[in-house]
Amino acid sequence: MPRGERPLDEGDTPxxxxAADLRTxxxxxxxxxxxxxxxxxxxxxxxxxxxAGGRKLPSLAVTLAxxxxCDGDPGVWESRWREVAAEVAPPEDTASDQGSPPYAGLAAFQPEDADRFFGRERILDDLVGRMADRRLVGVFGASGAGKSSLLRAGLMPRIAEGAFECTSSIVVTPAELDLSPEVLDxxxxxEVDALVLVVDQFEEVFTLCPxxxxxxxxxxxxxxxxRTRCRVVIGVRADFYGHCAQHPGLVEALRxxxxxxxxxSAEELRQAIMRPAAKVGCTVETALVTRLVADATGQPxxxxxxxxxxxxxxxxxxxxTLTPAGYEAAGGIQHALAQTAERTYTALETDQRAVARQIFLRLTALGDRTEDTKRRLARGELDNDDVDTQVVLDRLAHARLLTLDRDAVEIAHEVLIRSWPRLxxxxxxxxxxxxxxRQLTEAAATWDVLAREPDSLYRGTRLDAAAEWAARDEVRLxxxxxxxxxxxxxxxxxEQTLALRRTRRLRQLVALLAVLLVLASGAIVQTIRAQAVADKQRNIAVAQQIAIAAVRMGDSNPTLAKKLSVAAYRLEPTRDVVDGLLTTATATWSDHLVRRVVPRDESSMGPDGNPVRGRGQAAGLDGTSEPDAVRSLGFTSGDRVLAATLDEVWDLTDPTKPVFLHRFPARVGSVxxxxxGxxxxxxxxxxxxTVRLWEMADPKAPTLVSTVARPGIRGREVRFDQSGQVLVTIDADSTTSLWRLDSPSGPMVFGELRSIPHxxxxxxxxxRRxxxxGGVDGTIRLWDLTDPKRPTTLSxxxxxxxxxKALAISxxxxxxxxxxxxxxVRLxxxxxxRRPxxxxxxxxxxxxxxxxxFLPRGAAGPNTTVMTSSGDGSSRRWDFDEASAAARLCEGASLSREEWQRFFPGLEFVPPCG
Structure with a gap:
């Protein structure tokens, strides 16, 4: 199919x-x-x-030219033209019937159409009666209610017939008056009182004048x-009633x-349908009248x-005869207008369609919380010398979608805006x-009126917005x-070029001044920089010395140790100073010592099963006789802290009151x-x-659920992963094994590390990746267990x-x-x-x-707080959060100015805990 053409259907005429073949x-x-x-x-x-438009058959001479x-065959096309001419020639019995149509279509009835204007006699009498008593009368109605036809084809002829003492009348629109008091005058x-001025489409006062x-x-x-020179009748669209109310004088005049x-009404519609047809010798079938009345009654x-x-x-x-079949073919009330507009639009060439789109958009005034309205457009706003523009205007006017006069163009009726889906x-x-x-159009017109004054050109964001909009493919300026x-x-x-030149000159000047300034101030900068480096080194040295001193006096003078640790940390928080701060905070933390030694045997327990103070046996420090040392900790979901020794299980939820829970039948080698938990x-x-697995639903009575046996190999150490579903064991031959505990067939090995020394x-x-x-050689090794059967060393x-002695991963x-x-204790x-x-x-x-x-988050601090259990029966907390450590050391103690001068002589006093 040729570019831009629509497909033909059965309804297309010869x-x-x-015309379509000509375009092809x-x-x-x-x-x-x-x-x-x-x-x-x-x-x-x-x-x-x-x-090639298809509106009428061109002459044979034009067709052949x-x-x-187009390099076609004239003989073929002459035969084709004669065939079409014969088909479209009107029959002899109807050719004489062609005349002016009895209906106005979208256009309003004009004074010369008074003989075809029917159905509004009653409302017209009411209007004439009101005008006899009032100098200004307003006619309000919805768009499409017939206001313009009532004023032009109804009221104007009545005035001419002498309905008032004055027989002269003028009908205008605000756009035609240019909304100017001078033009109105x-x-x-x-002549005083000798004129009736009819101002139709009065809403243009609000849509065209911002x-x-x-x-x-x-x-x-x-x-x-x-009030002084004429009678005035205004026709206003009903949705602009509130706009009229914004003018007090207009409100008073319209009271x-x-x-x-x-x-x-139904009867008025029948008169408007049947009587114009009768005027030209036509009849309307009763079924069509009934259909039209039913479709239109009560519709604004x-x-x-x-x-x-x-x-x-x-x-x-x-x-x-006008028949229902013709009415259906036209598309009926709902679709006739859209069908006409769409047919006219699609018959245009591709370039002409773009022109038509821009014309319709220019002819529409966008509503502000009101419906969109038509806009009268001066011919000067269009490119009148453009052939496509002239063709499009002619086609649209012939289809009665637009009305043209010598100076202006406008949409025939606003109902087209509502009824044509494409628009x-x-x-x-x-x-x-x-x-x-629209703003660009108005600005261009103002620029032209002002003799193209440069000051009236667009600048800034308005220019950016207009240029971006104009660059779109569908926009035609x-x-x-x-x-x-x-x-x-x-x-x-x-302007940008001039500004760039000025900027370049200024930059050159600034660069020259900068060079001079650098040369003049170089010595000063070097001096200041050297002084800053010296001050930095001095502060580091002082902070490290004070931090070491604070650690040493932790036992003899803990209060001063706290003050000095924080002061050194605030002065220069180097790695050594931070270590000193954390060490002092741990040593002076009253709550870091969680538990004292627990009884080793039943002779040290009271009747209630709890330990009796002073009856416990001290644990040895050689690593072989420390049955009371806590070997493992568990933190239950209910914030309960469980601890296991080689003999017993204890509840350490209240660190000051350990609660005995369970005693093993025999001492174990590892737990x-x-x-x-x-x-x-x-x-x-x-x-x-043998490794035994116990369920701890009731810590007072652990339940044996399974065993893990390694025949011939003695186990030395056992540990769970974070989920409790994987068990890690270290055997006497330094083999580290990983056991899966959630297997239906029982514990099974899924990974091993062999021949790891120490x-x-x-x-x-x-x-589990x-x-x-770690071991006695003092080396920690990190292993990648992505493939548990082939572990690899990471670092x-x-x-x-x-x-x-012990390891833990957060x-x-x-x-x-x-x-x-x-x-x-290191973190x-x-x-x-690979790079710890x-x-x-x-x-x-x-x-x-x-x-x-590691203590759980929210239990006793952040995830950088750990707990150790030692052979002396104590458990200690070690907090690696330097901010919380500094805050804790500041509680109740701060270095005074005198103490500062004593330990930090020559340095400006800054309260460490201020």
Whole structure:
């Protein structure tokens, strides 16, 4: 199918098919423009465009010239033309019946149509009666209610017939008066009371004039004229009633002088349908009258649709009779107008459709909380010398979609805006863009009126918005708008170029001054920088010395130790100073010592099962006789703290009052609680090869659920992962095994690490992908367990201490805690296990530590707080959060100015805890 053409259907006439084939021929010739065809055919571009429009059959001479310009065969097309001419020629018996249609279609009835204007006699009498008593009368009604026809074809002839003492009348619109009091004065003239001024479409006062002052001046001039020089009748769309109420003078003048025009009654509709047809010798079938009355009765704003549907039905009449079949073919009230508009639009060429779209958008005034309205457009706003524009205007006017006069163009009736889906879609696509275009049109007109004054050009954001809108494919600007926008962009580019030159000169000047300034101040900068470096080094040295001193006096003078640790930390928080702060905070933390030694045997327990003070036996420090040392900790979901020794299970929820829960039948060689306290694992003493698993639903009576046996290999150490579903064991041959406990067939090995020297303790991450091992050689190794059967080493941490006593990985897998025999507890950052780092180290008693655990979040602090249990029966908390440590040390103690001068001589006093 040729570019831009619509498909033919069964309803297309021979004339439409002939026009479509002409357009196809033009496309086959390379899509030549009509100007190019006109040069070859020696006919105007408009004439050739009309020939392919399908509105009427072109003459044979024009057709042959068109065909020759498109390199077609004249002989073939002459035969074709004669066939079509024979088909479209009117029959002899009906050719004489062709005359002026009895219906106005979308256009309002004019004074010369008074003999065809029926159905409004009663409301017209009411209007004439009101005008006899009032100087100004307002006629209000919905768009399409027939206000313009009532005023023009009804009231104007009545005035001419002498309904008043004055027989002279003028009908105008605000747009025609240019909303100017001066133009209004010239139109009225000098005769007093000898004129009736009819102002139709009065809502244009509000849609076309955004300036409140100018609008008020026009309304006041009209009111003055109605009181002194003429009678005034205004026709106003009903949805602008509230706008009229904003003018007090208009409100007063319209008091008891308002006529509300509603829908026609059924009888009035019959008169309006039948009597115009009878005037031209036609009849309307009763069934059609009944159908139209049923479709239109009680419908506001339906009269233009009725008139248009009747006009299209008249064109499809059978002889002199308007039939229901013709009405249906026209599309009825609801679709006749849209059908006419769509048919006219789609018959246009592709480029002409773009022109039509812009014309309709320019002819529509966007409503502000009201319906969109039509807008009278001056011809100067269009490119009148453009062939496509002339063709489109002619086609739309012939279809009675537009009305044209010498100076202006407007939509025939606003009902077209509501009834044509394509136009509604255009308006709804980008209403803000349409407002931008309307503002551009007005600005271009103002620029032209002011002799193209440069100061009236667009600048800034308005220019950006207009340029962006104009760049869209569907936008077509008039020549004046293009010139205005081009001039604005050129002016901006020129201003930017000048500004760039000024900026470049200023930059050169600034650069020169900067060089001079650098040369002049270089010595000063170097001096200041050297002084800053010296001050920094001095502060670091002082802070480190004070931090060491604070740690040393932790036992002898804990209060001063707290003050000095915080002061050193506030001065320069280096790594050594932070370690000193954490060490002092731990040493002076009254709550860090969680529990004292518990009884080792039943002889040390009272009748209630709780320990009796002073009857416990001290634990040894050689690592072999420490049955009372806590070997494992568990934190239940109910914030309950469980602890297991080699003999017993205890409740340490209240650290000041340990509660005995359970005693093993025989001492075990190793014990481990799941982190959530739900399970327990034990290794029997005396060289046993069996690991026993216990459920801890009732910690007072653990239930044996299964065993893990390693024939011939004695177990040395046992540990759970974070979920309690994986068990890690270390055997006497330093083999580390990973056991899955959730297998239906019982515990089973799913990963092993063999031949690892000196392994004494381990920790498994929550995701089971990272294992940390350590032992007497003071080296911590991190293992990748992505493939548990083939673990790989990620990194090694050489602590160089007296052996690694215990390890723990935080629940989030970001930190590793280690306790070594050199009185240090270290926190490692293992976010990247291939490159771990050591954020902090706390010094404290760790010689006989058996276990280390991270406290749960929310239980006793953040995830950087750990708990260790030692062979002396005590459990200690170690807090690696430097902020909370500093805050705790500041409680009740702050370094005074005198103390500051004593320990920090020559440094400016800054209260450490201020």
């Amino acid at each position: 004339l439409l098919r002939f 021929l033009r496309d086959q010739a390379g899509g030549r423009t009509y100007r190019q065809l006109g040069t070859r055919a020696h006919y105007s571009a408009t004439t050739l465009s009309d020939a 068109y065909v020759q310009a 010239r139109v009225i003239g000098t 300036d409140l002052a100018a609008r008020t001046a026009f309304v006041e001039a009209l009111l003055t004229a109605s 008891d002088a308002q006529l509300l025009l509603g829908p026609m 704003g339906v009269l233009p649709l009725v008139s248009h549907a009747l006009l299209e039905t008249w064109r499809r009449r059978r002889g002199t 509604r879609g255009w308006l709804n696509e980008n209403r803000e863009g349409l407002r931008t275009g 008039s020549s004046r708008e293009r010139e205005f926008l081009t001039a604005s962009l050129t002016a901006r580019n020129r 481990a609680l799941a982190p959530d 739900s399970r327990m694992a034990t290794i029997d003493a005396d060289g046993s090869t 392994v004494a303790t381990m920790a498994l991450s929550a995701d 990272l294992l940390a091992t 090694e941490l050489s602590v160089q201490a007296d052996g690694i 629940a989030d897998g970001r930190h590793l805690a280690s306790a070594a025999g050199s009185d240090t 490692w950052d293992i976010t990247d296990p 780092s050591e954020p902090a180290t706390i010094t404290g008693p760790t010689a006989s530590v058996h276990t280390i655990e």
